[in-house]
Amino acid sequence: MAPNHWAPWLIGVVLPALLSSKKLLRTSLLSGLTAFSVTICPPSFAAANKFANSAGSNISDYAEIILIVIGTCLLMYKLLSKLMSRIQHRRHQLNEQLVRLNHSLNASGDEWWEWDIAKQEFHRGHHWDYFPDDGLRSDDHYTAGTIHPKDLPRVRKALNEHIQGGSDQFQITYRLKGQHSDSWFWVLDRGRVVGKDNQGHATRMAGTLSDINHLMQSKDQHLLFSHTLENISDAVVILDKAFKAVDVNQAFCKITGYQKEQLTNWQFAFDRYPQQFTEQLKQTLKSTGRWFGELEANRANGDIFQIELTIDAVSDDEGQFTHYVGVFSDITQRKNTERELRKLANSDTLTELPNRSLFYANHKHMVRRTEPHALLVFDLDDFKKVNDSLGHHAGDQVLCAVARRLKRCCRSQDTLYRLGGDEFAIVIEGSNSVSTLTEVAKRAMQTLNDPFTLQGSELFVTSSIGIAMYPLDGESTEELLKKADIAMYYAKNQGANRYQFFSESMNEQAIKRLHLESLMRQALKEGMFEVHYQPQYSVERQQMVGMEALVRLRHPEQGLIFPGDFMPLAEESGLIIDIGNLVLEQACKTVQQWRDIGLYKGHIAINLSAKELDLDNFSDHVEAVLAKTGLPANALELEITESSVMQSPKTAVESMQALRRQGIMLALDDFGTGYSSLAYLKKFPITTLKIDRTFVMDLESSLEDRQMANAIITIAHNLGLEVIAEGVETRDQLKILSAMSCDVCQGYYFSKPLSQRDMTTLLSTQQGNLPIELMETAPRTA
Numbered sequence: 001m002a003p004n005h006w007a008p009w010l011i012g013v014v015l016p017a018l019l020s021s022k023k024l025l026r027t028s029l030l031s032g033l034t035a036f037s038v039t040i041c042p043p044s045f046a047a048a049n050k051f052a053n054s055a056g057s058n059i060s061d062y063a064e065i066i067l068i069v070i071g072t073c074l075l076m077y078k079l080l081s082k083l084m085s086r087i088q089h090r091r092h093q094l095n096e097q098l099v100r101l102n103h104s105l106n107a108s109g110d111e112w113w114e115w116d117i118a119k120q121e122f123h124r125g126h127h128w129d130y131f132p133d134d135g136l137r138s139d140d141h142y143t144a145g146t147i148h149p150k151d152l153p154r155v156r157k158a159l160n161e162h163i164q165g166g167s168d169q170f171q172i173t174y175r176l177k178g179q180h181s182d183s184w185f186w187v188l189d190r191g192r193v194v195g196k197d198n199q200g201h202a203t204r205m206a207g208t209l210s211d212i213n214h215l216m217q218s219k220d221q222h223l224l225f226s227h228t229l230e231n232i233s234d235a236v237v238i239l240d241k242a243f244k245a246v247d248v249n250q251a252f253c254k255i256t257g258y259q260k261e262q263l264t265n266w267q268f269a270f271d272r273y274p275q276q277f278t279e280q281l282k283q284t285l286k287s288t289g290r291w292f293g294e295l296e297a298n299r300a301n302g303d304i305f306q307i308e309l310t311i312d313a314v315s316d317d318e319g320q321f322t323h324y325v326g327v328f329s330d331i332t333q334r335k336n337t338e339r340e341l342r343k344l345a346n347s348d349t350l351t352e353l354p355n356r357s358l359f360y361a362n363h364k365h366m367v368r369r370t371e372p373h374a375l376l377v378f379d380l381d382d383f384k385k386v387n388d389s390l391g392h393h394a395g396d397q398v399l400c401a402v403a404r405r406l407k408r409c410c411r412s413q414d415t416l417y418r419l420g421g422d423e424f425a426i427v428i429e430g431s432n433s434v435s436t437l438t439e440v441a442k443r444a445m446q447t448l449n450d451p452f453t454l455q456g457s458e459l460f461v462t463s464s465i466g467i468a469m470y471p472l473d474g475e476s477t478e479e480l481l482k483k484a485d486i487a488m489y490y491a492k493n494q495g496a497n498r499y500q501f502f503s504e505s506m507n508e509q510a511i512k513r514l515h516l517e518s519l520m521r522q523a524l525k526e527g528m529f530e531v532h533y534q535p536q537y538s539v540e541r542q543q544m545v546g547m548e549a550l551v552r553l554r555h556p557e558q559g560l561i562f563p564g565d566f567m568p569l570a571e572e573s574g575l576i577i578d579i580g581n582l583v584l585e586q587a588c589k590t591v592q593q594w595r596d597i598g599l600y601k602g603h604i605a606i607n608l609s610a611k612e613l614d615l616d617n618f619s620d621h622v623e624a625v626l627a628k629t630g631l632p633a634n635a636l637e638l639e640i641t642e643s644s645v646m647q648s649p650k651t652a653v654e655s656m657q658a659l660r661r662q663g664i665m666l667a668l669d670d671f672g673t674g675y676s677s678l679a680y681l682k683k684f685p686i687t688t689l690k691i692d693r694t695f696v697m698d699l700e701s702s703l704e705d706r707q708m709a710n711a712i713i714t715i716a717h718n719l720g721l722e723v724i725a726e727g728v729e730t731r732d733q734l735k736i737l738s739a740m741s742c743d744v745c746q747g748y749y750f751s752k753p754l755s756q757r758d759m760t761t762l763l764s765t766q767q768g769n770l771p772i773e774l775m776e777t778a779p780r781t782a
Helices: 003-030 044-052 059-108 152-163 213-231 250-256 275-288 332-346 356-368 383-390 392-409 434-449 477-493 504-526 563-573 576-596 618-629 642-647 649-661 678-683 703-718 731-739 756-766
Strands: 111-116 121-124 144-147 170-177 185-196 202-211 235-240 245-248 290-298 304-315 321-330 373-380 415-420 423-429 452-454 457-459 463-470 499-501 529-538 544-555 559-561 603-608 636-641 665-671 688-691 722-726 744-746
Touching (some): 152 170, 152 202, 235 250, 275 304, 332 356, 383 392, 383 649, 434 499, 544 576, 618 636, 636 642
Parallel strands (some): 636 665
Antiparallel strands (some): 235 321, 529 744
C-alpha cells in the first residue's frame, strides 16, 4: 500500500483510538488506576491486504508504515505520561489542601458538617462532642445539643429559607448547650447549598459551626458599657486630641440643656473663666493626663450651675494621647445645701447672729494672729421669768429685740455673737483700752435698760456683763471665754445689771467653786451625803410632832460640810435635783422604819428647791417614792421657799396642787423674807407657814420683830394655817412664841440636827416627849 494510502487509516482509525485511549486513561486515573499496557495492532483490512498484495509490496513500504506506527506510539506515550504527571501533581495539591483544611478546622475549633438533603444523611467532623438539634439536620450517629427555646424558631426559619432559595447563605447566631451542661454558650452556624437536582431543588448542603461565646460576651460588655455611659446620671463628654467634642451622653444634654446637634465640633472652653484658665487646664492635661476641680458653667438658657469635673486622657498602644474623657456632675444643689448647712452650723437660727461655733473658729484665728482684743459676755438677768410667765414665743421675741439693740452698740470692726440661750458676746477688735471697753459696756446696758414693748405691754430686761482682755486675761479662746464668764457671774452675784472686769481674785473663787462642784459629784457617787433630822415640838402638847430632814456632806478629810457651803452652788449647777432625790428617798425610808417599830408617829418635813418644783411630773416622782418606801402621804411635808415659788408662780402652783391631791402637806418656808405677797399666800395650796429665823433671833430685844412675828402668826391662823417658828434657841424666845400662840417650834433650844443613829436614840429614850427642863408653862394668849 502506498504511504498516502495509510493517511486515511491513521486519521480515521488510529487517531480516534488514541483519543479514546486518552479519555479512558483519564477516567482510569481518576478512578485510582495507576498502571496499564497498550497493544497496537493493524486494522483487519490491512492484514487481508497484506496477503492479497504481497506480490506487489516492498520492504520500504512496510518500513514506512512501521515508522509511522512507532512514531505515533511514542507520541501517544509522551502525551499520556505528561497527562498522568499533571494528574498526580493535581492530586498531590488536593491532598495538601485537604490536610491544611483539616488542620485549620482543628486549630479553629470549628465543626464542619455536610448534609445530604435528598438522602437525609448527615456527616460532621466530630471536633465537638455534640451538634445542635434543630429538628432538620438530624442523624442517629451524633449526640444532640439543645438550642435555646427562644432561638430555635429563628434557626429553623433561617435554614428553611436558605434551602428554598430565599437567601444566598445560611448564617445565624444562637445559644446552645450540651446534654450534661447547665450553661448556655453562643455559636455561629454558617452553611450554603452545594448541590441541586435538575429542577433546581437543593440536594446537598455544607457548612461550619463556630463557638463565638467570647465574642458575644465582649459584645455584651461593650453594649453594657455603652448603655451604662448613656444612662448614668453623670455627664460624659469625649474630646479629640484638639479638644473638640466627639460625643456626649444624655446626661450631658440633660444637665447643660444643649442638644447633641448643637455640640458638633464644640471647642472645649469655660465661658465663665478667662481663656487663660482654659489654656492652663489643657496644658495640665497634655502633661499629666488628668485634671480635677469644681467649676461654674452656663446652661443653654443662661442659668449658672456648679459642676465637679474630672478629665482623663485616653492613650493608644504607643502611649500617645488620642482623646480626653470628661465626666462631671451637677453639684449646684449640693453646694446650696452646704451653704445652708454652714449657715445653720455657724449662725443662730433665731437671731441670725453668728453662733458659738463660729465664735470659736473666728476667735482661734484671732489668737493665732496674736491680735489684741477684748471679749464682753452678756447674760440677761432672770430671763427665765419671761419664758415662764409670757411663754417661749414671747421670750424669742425679746431675744431678737436684744440682738438688734446690741448690734447698734457695736462698732463696725466688732462682732456680736449669740453663744446660746440668753447669752451673747461681743468681740472688741484692735483695742484693750479700759475706757473703750467701759464705754461699750455702758452703752449696751443703757440700750437694754430701755423698756421692750411686748404684747402691748412694757417689759424691762437687764443684763450682767463680764469683760476679759487678750492676752492679759487669757491666751486661748477657752481661757478667755472662761474668764469673761467668771466676771459675768461675779457681776450677777453682785446684784446684776452691771459690768465687771475679770480679776485674779475672781479666778480663785471660780477654782474653789469648781473644786466644790467636783466634790459634790464625788459625794453623790460615793454616798458621802447624809440626812440629819431636827425635831419639831408642839408648843401646846410639848411633844415631838414632826422633824425636818437636813442634808450634810461628810468629807473623809474635811469632816462635816453644812448646806450653806454647798447648796447655792448645787442650785446653780443643777446638782440639787440629784441631791434632793437622795434626801427624799432616804428620809422617807428612815421615817417609815421608825414608824414600823413604833418609835415615831409624826411627819417628816423635806425642803424643795425651785428646780425640783419646776420639773415635769414632779408629783408623780414623789408618789413613786412614797409607794417604794411605804410612807403615807399625810406623813410627808414638803417645804417650799417663797423665792422658789415666785420664779415660776403658775408652774409652782400646778405642782403644789398635784401634791396636795395626793394628801401631802405643804409648808411655805422663810415667810417674810421674800415677796410676802398675801395675794399669792391665798392662792398657794399650803397647810403650814414657817416663820424665818431672822424674826425669831431678836424677839427678846426687838419690838419690831415681835410685832412682825405676831402679825405673821395672826395672818396664818386667820387663813387656817399652822405656824412653825424655826431657829428657837432660848427659853425666852419660846415663852414669847408660846404667848403668841405659835403652834410648833424647832431650833437648837430643843435639839440640833441629829444623825439617823442619834435620832433613833432620842426617840427610844424620850418617846417623843419634850424634856421637863425644856418645857414652857407660861400661859398662852387667847
